[in-house]
Amino acid sequence: MSPRATIVGSGPNGLVAAVTLARAGYSVRVLEAAGAAGGSARTAELTLPGFRHDVGSAVHPVARSSVWFRAFGLDRRVEWLVPDASFAHPLPSGPTAIAWRDLDRTAASLGADGTRWRRLIQPLRDHLDGVVALTGDHLLRVPRHPVTAAAFAVRTALLGTAPSLALRTEAGLVLWAGVAAHAARTLPSLAGSAAGLLLAAHAHAATGWPVPRGGAGAITDALIDDLLAHGGELSCNENVVDVAALDWGDAAAGDVLVLAGSPRLAATVPGIPGSYAAALGRYRYGPGLAKIDLALDGPVPWRDPDLGRAVTVHVGGTAEQVRASAAGVARGRLSPAPYVLVAQPSVIDASRAPAGAAVLWAYLHVPRGAAALDPSEPILRRLEEFAPGIRDRIIGRHVTRASQLAARNPAAIGGDGLGGLLTLRQAVRSPVVSTVPWRTPARGVYLAGSALPPGPGVTGMPGWYAARTVLTDARGSVPRLEDLFGASAMGE
Numbered sequence: 037m038s039p040r041a042t043i044v045g046s047g048p049n050g051l052v053a054a055v056t057l058a059r060a061g062y063s064v065r066v067l068e069a070a071g072a073a074g075g076s077a078r079t080a081e082l083t084l085p086g087f088r089h090d091v092g093s094a095v096h097p098v099a100r101s102s103v104w105f106r107a108f109g110l111d112r113r114v115e116w117l118v119p120d121a122s123f124a125h126p127l128p129s130g131p132t133a134i135a136w137r138d139l140d141r142t143a144a145s146l147g148a149d150g151t152r153w154r155r156l157i158q159p160l161r162d163h164l165d166g167v168v169a170l171t172g173d174h175l176l177r178v179p180r181h182p183v184t185a186a187a188f189a190v191r192t193a194l195l196g197t198a199p200s201l202a203l204r205t206e207a208g209l210v211l212w213a214g215v216a217a218h219a220a221r222t223l224p225s226l227a228g229s230a231a232g233l234l235l236a237a238h239a240h241a242a243t244g245w246p247v248p249r250g251g252a253g254a255i256t257d258a259l260i261d262d263l264l265a266h267g268g269e270l271s272c273n274e275n276v277v278d279v280a281a282l283d284w285g286d287a288a289a290g291d292v293l294v295l296a297g298s299p300r301l302a303a304t305v306p307g308i309p310g311s312y313a314a315a316l317g318r319y320r321y322g323p324g325l326a327k328i329d330l331a332l333d334g335p336v337p338w339r340d341p342d343l344g345r346a347v348t349v350h351v352g353g354t355a356e357q358v359r360a361s362a363a364g365v366a367r368g369r370l371s372p373a374p375y376v377l378v379a380q381p382s383v384i385d386a387s388r389a390p391a392g393a394a395v396l397w398a399y400l401h402v403p404r405g406a407a408a409l410d411p412s413e414p415i416l417r418r419l420e421e422f423a424p425g426i427r428d429r430i431i432g433r434h435v436t437r438a439s440q441l442a443a444r445n446p447a448a449i450g451g452d453g454l455g456g457l458l459t460l461r462q463a464v465r466s467p468v469v470s471t472v473p474w475r476t477p478a479r480g481v482y483l484a485g486s487a488l489p490p491g492p493g494v495t496g497m498p499g500w501y502a503a504r505t506v507l508t509d510a511r512g513s514v515p516r517l518e519d520l521f522g523a524s525a526m527g528e
């Protein structure tokens with residue numbers, strides 16, 4: 037009889053672990069608390085019929101470059117749509133700073149900072165596989181591409197401590213601040229810098245910042261199709277609050293339990309050492325995320341039409357305002373001019389809304405203690421500055437407060453959508469200090485959520501590393517992706 041694998045959580049990491057183990061011969065069952073699978077990689081008609089909104093992730097550079105998703109053949113399973121402008125940031129004083137996919141065009145548009153931007157990003161863009169290998173691994177492992185790792189580390193240190201030594205113009209600094217702010221940390225910071233460099237390197241690669249036609253749910257659908265094709269099962273509305281009450285099988289017989297939500301759940305495993313549970317309790321979570329989804333009766337009336345060329349728009353004002361916004365969140369107050377992250381997939385994907393109409397999501401980071409804040413007004417005020425009249429285009433609105441995100445997804449502690457506060461210390465301690473943090477001290481129990489290395493984003497890598505650890509423990513040798521997907525898939 038096949039060993040059983042019970043996976044708690046059907047976000048990208050749970051599903052990647054599930055697909056891996058099903059393909060390796062396990063009898064897999066995925067338990068999901070919500071009424072639908074996919075976690076933060078889901079698409080739903082949140083506002084009006086025919087308007088398909090991304091519940092969480094919208095833009096997927098790190099899914100497309102992920103080592104696991106490449107082996108899985110995600111490029112064959114979803115249709116990627118790639119905007120010419122990877123991300124854009126309107127400046128209050130007039131022009132828009134744009135990270136075009138074309139690096140030459142970007143450099144030309146950045147004036148005096150063009151050469152500096154190129155020097156910072158091009159070596160990473162040119163060795164994107166090395167950057168992906170580095171950032172897609174556990175920090176406690178020796179990098180496989182030391183030269184690229186060194187180039188990445190030097191830039192992370194510089195931009196993470198003194199960006200004004202690296203870039204001098206407002207356009208260059210704002211382009212950088214907007215992308216570094218994805219990490220929901222103070223700026224400058226090493227975590228923001230590492231995230232910003234990873235994303236900026238993707239921005240200028242041929243694969244760009246893509247969206248799957250139909251939304252993030254297309255990625256989840258591809259995973260579920262493969263899971264079911266390999267005999268796996270998925271049950272929704274199954275919230276696991278206490279592992280002691282869960283029948284997941286017999287570890288001595290090779291059955292395994294993979295927790296792909298919050299690592300906190302591992303504290304309920306019978307017999308888990310108190311010191312381990314205490315370490316999980318010390319793991320820190322980041323600011324909450326509060327989001328609005330809009331159904332619009334036409335395109336966003338951006339003052340600068342070039343903003344309609346990018347799916348991702350950083351509405352954060354000046355570089356100083358982006359910095360102040362992040363600092364405010366860390367200190368417990370929302371800035372009067374907050375940094376708002378906008379995704380407008382309709383500029384490239386007509387399938388998301390009825391003809392002529394559009395969907396848009398926008399979110400901001402909210403301080404701890406402001407989980408109940410309705411973000412509508414702060415976000416709409418900010419959008420109006422750069423897209424006057426946008427309110428008149430709104431025909432449907434869906435609000436997700438940080439507290440609602442936390443209630444909907446037990447992995448989003450306090451509404452933290454990134455699985456934990458991104459710091460260097462936490463990257464080492466994710467969530468406990470170990471070279472194999474995916475394995476818990478309880479026999480047969482593993483962790484796979486985005487609190488685990490290599491962290492957040494739709495990469496599936498924490499799920500792959502958890503499943504790889506399961507298979508290594510069971511079989512005594514490290515499995516290779518080729519064995520699961522075939523050598524031909526690896527070459528694609």
Ligand SMILES: Cc1cc2nc3c(=O)[nH]c(=O)nc-3n(C[C@H](O)[C@H](O)[C@H](O)COP(=O)(O)OP(=O)(O)OC[C@H]3O[C@@H](n4cnc5c(N)ncnc54)[C@H](O)[C@@H]3O)c2cc1C
Nearest residue numbers: 045047048049069075076093094095276297453486493494
């Ligand atoms: C608003 C938002 C926007 C984002 N934008 C992007 C983006 O554009 N690009 C990108 O790459 N990333 C983005 N991210 C981050 C990305 O979505 C996450 O990093 C990724 O989804 C994490 O995957 P996961 O499987 O670890 O967790 P999740 O996607 O959070 O899924 C966890 C799942 O486990 C379930 N679960 C948890 N605990 C239990 C339990 N005890 N019992 C049963 N089920 C349980 C949850 O209900 C959930 O379905 C965004 C996140 C948010 C919230």
